[in-house]
Amino acid sequence: xxxxxxRLIAVGTxxxxxxxxxxxETTEDANLGEQLEYTITGIEPGAGxxxxxxxxxxTYDNLEGWxxxxxxxxxxxxxxxxxxxxxxxxxxxxxxxHWMFERYDLKMLEDPELAFGEGDDIHTIxxxxxxxxxxxxxxxxxxxxxxxxxxxxxxxxxxxxxMEEAAADWVEENQDQVDGWxxxxxPVDGQPIDIISVPWDSERASSNVxxxxxxxxxxxxxxxNVDPSILFQAVGNGEADASVAPWLPNTHGAFMDEYGExxxxxxxxxxxxxNALVVPTYMEIDSIEDLPAxx
Numbered sequence: 001x002x003x004x005x006x007r008l009i010a011v012g013t014x015x016x017x018x019x020x021x022x023x024x025e026t027t028e029d030a031n032l033g034e035q036l037e038y039t040i041t042g043i044e045p046g047a048g049x050x051x052x053x054x055x056x057x058x059t060y061d062n063l064e065g066w067x068x069x070x071x072x073x074x075x076x077x078x079x080x081x082x083x084x085x086x087x088x089x090x091x092x093x094x095x096x097x098h099w100m101f102e103r104y105d106l107k108m109l110e111d112p113e114l115a116f117g118e119g120d121d122i123h124t125i126x127x128x129x130x131x132x133x134x135x136x137x138x139x140x141x142x143x144x145x146x147x148x149x150x151x152x153x154x155x156x157x158x159x160x161x162x163m164e165e166a167a168a169d170w171v172e173e174n175q176d177q178v179d180g181w182x183x184x185x186x187p188v189d190g191q192p193i194d195i196i197s198v199p200w201d202s203e204r205a206s207s208n209v210x211x212x213x214x215x216x217x218x219x220x221x222x223x224x225n226v227d228p229s230i231l232f233q234a235v236g237n238g239e240a241d242a243s244v245a246p247w248l249p250n251t252h253g254a255f256m257d258e259y260g261e262x263x264x265x266x267x268x269x270x271x272x273x274x275n276a277l278v279v280p281t282y283m284e285i286d287s288i289e290d291l292p293a294x295x
Contacts, residue, residue, distance in 0.1 A: 032089060032285075033292040038066045040277065041080070041092045043073045046227040047198075048251030049093050049116070049275045056115035056277075056288070065294025068093075073200065080104070084280055091291070094278030095251075097152040097202050099159050108276035110287040116275040117250030121268035122206065126242040127235050128262055134241070136185050137193050137219060141242050142266045143181040144210050150174070151270055154205035163201070167208035178213050188218040196240035199225040203245040206269065210244050228252055236262040244269050251275055 042050050050070060057063045071079075076092050077100065083090035084104055091109075100106060124141050131138040150170070157166035171178055193214060197207040204225070211221045226234065232252070234240040236259035246252045248265075251273075256263070277288055285291065 033294060035089050036091060038294045039091075040066060040068050041076050041090060042068045042070045043076050043093060044227065045070045046229050047073075048228055048247060048253075048255070049095060051254060052116050052251065052275060053093050053277075056111075056113075059113045059115045060288055060291075062289060062291055062293040066291070087280075087282060089283050090279065092278050093275070095202075095275045096273060097148045097155055099152075099155050099201060100278070102152070102156050103159075105281040106278050107281050107286070108274065108278055109285065109290070111276060112287065112289065115288070120247040120250050120273045120275070122202075122244070122270040122273060123246045123248045124242065124244045124266040124269045125232075125235055125246055126264045126266060127238045127240065128264060129238070130241055130264065134191065134193060136188055136217065137191070137214060137241070139185045140181055140214055140217060141210070141244070143183075144213065144244060144269050145181075146177070146206075146209070146270055148270050148272050151202055151205050154209065155201045158201060158205060163204045164208050167205060167212060171209060171212045178216070181213055182217055185217060190218060190220050192220045192222065194239075194241045195221060195223045196231050196234050196243045197223055197225050197245045198228050198231060200245075202273075206244045229255055232256065232259040232263070235259070238262075247273055247275075 040053065042053055044050060050068070053068050057066055057068060080090060080092050080100065081104075082088075094100060094106070094108070096108075124144060126138060126141060154163070154166045154170045157169060195207055195211060195214075197203045207223045207225075211223050214221045224240070228245075231240070231243055231245060232255035235243055246256065248256060256265075279285065
């Protein structure tokens with residue numbers, strides 16, 4: 001065999017190898033999409049992250065043909081657990097703080113188009129007139145502040161016991177911090193106050209902590225969990241007194257835009273939350289852009 005023929009064979013062999021790699025990668029991408037049925041597992045239709053996920057489908061060209069399966073937070077967690085037990089691929093809408101990151105090996109997919117924004121803070125909001133009607137409650141709500149890490153402690157413990165009990169444990173262990181929220185505020189005698197929240201573990205944690213703080217100062221506190229859109233409507237029209245649940249400016253931004261003129265924003269009570277698409281770490285993708293396009 002002459003040198004020229006040898007070179008031709010070598011070049012042909014390399015080309016076949018490269019072609020084979022490309023075909024294999026394409027097949028793997030297609031298989032991933034097919035295994036996922038080009039579906040992202042979401043939560044409640046009224047949740048802010050659900051609206052962001054819908055917009056995300058329109059933002060990324062590779063997600064054309066993908067669907068968002070809206071269900072419930074509990075339903076999403078059940079599907080995530082089952083997929084991980086079987087080491088199957090799954091993509092869910094997720095956020096921090098959340099206990100899923102303590103129980104499973106997960107990662108948030110990079111979001112170069114910032115479809116989920118650059119993160120949120122959790123705000124305290126109140127109805128107009130609360131400061132005049134209940135200055136003591138307003139002062140406590142305005143002083144309420146803790147960290148996402150502290151919230152995560154309550155959330156984690158709340159997976160094994162009632163969230164109310166987990167919040168009580170945290171308050172007992174951090175009474176000095178709670179005393180700081182109450183400092184300089186005159187106690188009341190059974191004055192009722194309605195706190196409205198959403199049924200997420202992070203907000204169940206914060207709502208129960210602020211409930212206990214207000215009760216220590218003599219308030220009769222009612223906490224009601226509702227859909228986020230109803231939360232903003234209730235505070236905006238004065239049916240509820242306050243909330244420590246809104247994620248702003250991104251997750252619940254649309255609701256704040258709609259009802260914000262009738263709402264007093266007291267600012268963040270916890271900083272540094274994040275929404276994203278979440279996958280198990282055994283999945284070999286790192287970005288939303290890595291999800292294969294539907295054929």
